[in-house]
């Protein structure tokens with residue numbers, strides 16, 4: 001089982017409780033991005049071209065814990081940027097585990113050997129190593145040779161020290177089902193506890209715009225992979241119904257509030273993939289976001305999206321409503337032969353809005369405002385308010 005039984009029970013209990021209390025929107029996984037800085041520059045990444053002042057920002061330990069307190073999700077995925085570049089990361093992880101949250105620390109693995117002794121194995125903690133396929137696929141995806149080998153070494157090291165390890169595999173246009181299937185076999189041989197897979201989302205800022213999948217291609221690719229996977233015992237960390245959705249068998253609509261994202265900018269609207277504004281608090285995010293304006297069929301930027309940040313929560317909620325359905329899919333695997341469900345119509349979607357530059361400008365203004373020295377008296381020496389070291393010397397004399 002890719003997800004430990006206790007985790008499945010606790011998360012299941014949480015979801016049922018939300019339904020029983022009639023809560024319309026609730027978080028399943030808190031996404032935390034305590035920094036955007038990375039030590040790679042992947043072609044499919046939409047987060048690496050911020051100005052240096054923004055890349056130098058970090059969420060503090062307290063801000064990370066506060067984000068957890070605000071959202072209250074049972075699972076937390078810490079991503080970035082590269083989280084292992086954050087000096088307080090061991091304390092952040094420890095603090096979240098102490099609260100009995102299931103924490104996935106997403107990393108490209110390059111710093112894992114250097115940092116691994118700062119972390120302890122726990123049933124509440126899992127490394128989530130980025131691996132977009134076999135050696136050639138992954139090194140092409142991260143635009144650097146040798147990264148695959150280091151990620152594999154990181155997986156082996158983490159497993160040898162008793163950690164739980166999953167891999168995070170994003171697939172792009174041109175991925176070959178046979179190669180992906182062979183790669184999943186290899187991952188299982190390495191002893192990873194689970195695979196998390198998804199199609200790449202076409203970030204408007206990603207350097208490579210040519211290799212993102214549309215929904216039709218996504219469904220065909222995953223069908224072909226899952227057909228090859230029959231009987232091969234791959235373990236996925238995702239809901240069987242989400243996998244069934246990827247293979248074109250579920251008519252799901254996006255529920256982006258299921259995976260809210262807190263970054264150095266605040267709470268991102270509406271999801272992990274789109275930065276269409278920021279809320280100061282989780283409450284404000286939930287209450288003031290026009291959720292109905294997002295999702296496939298509602299918004300042009302969502303047209304090709306089938307990513308877990310929008311649709312996995314939908315799958316989990318479906319499992320609560322139709323437990324017999326998830327049992328059937330879990331037993332027999334995603335459907336690969338019957339006709340796919342009809343695609344959501346894009347006829348009434350609203351056009352995309354592009355305000356990345358305005359967002360960056362607003363954040364830069366905030367940063368320079370917070371960096372300005374205060375004009376008022378800052379210290380008192382011998383009972384006298386002083387604003388400079390020269391005055392302080394004079395006051396002290």
Ligand code: SF4
Pocket residue numbers: 254255256270271272273274294295296301302305306307309310311
């Ligand atoms: S469909 Fe949902 S998850 Fe995907 S980009 Fe749109 S709002 Fe985000």
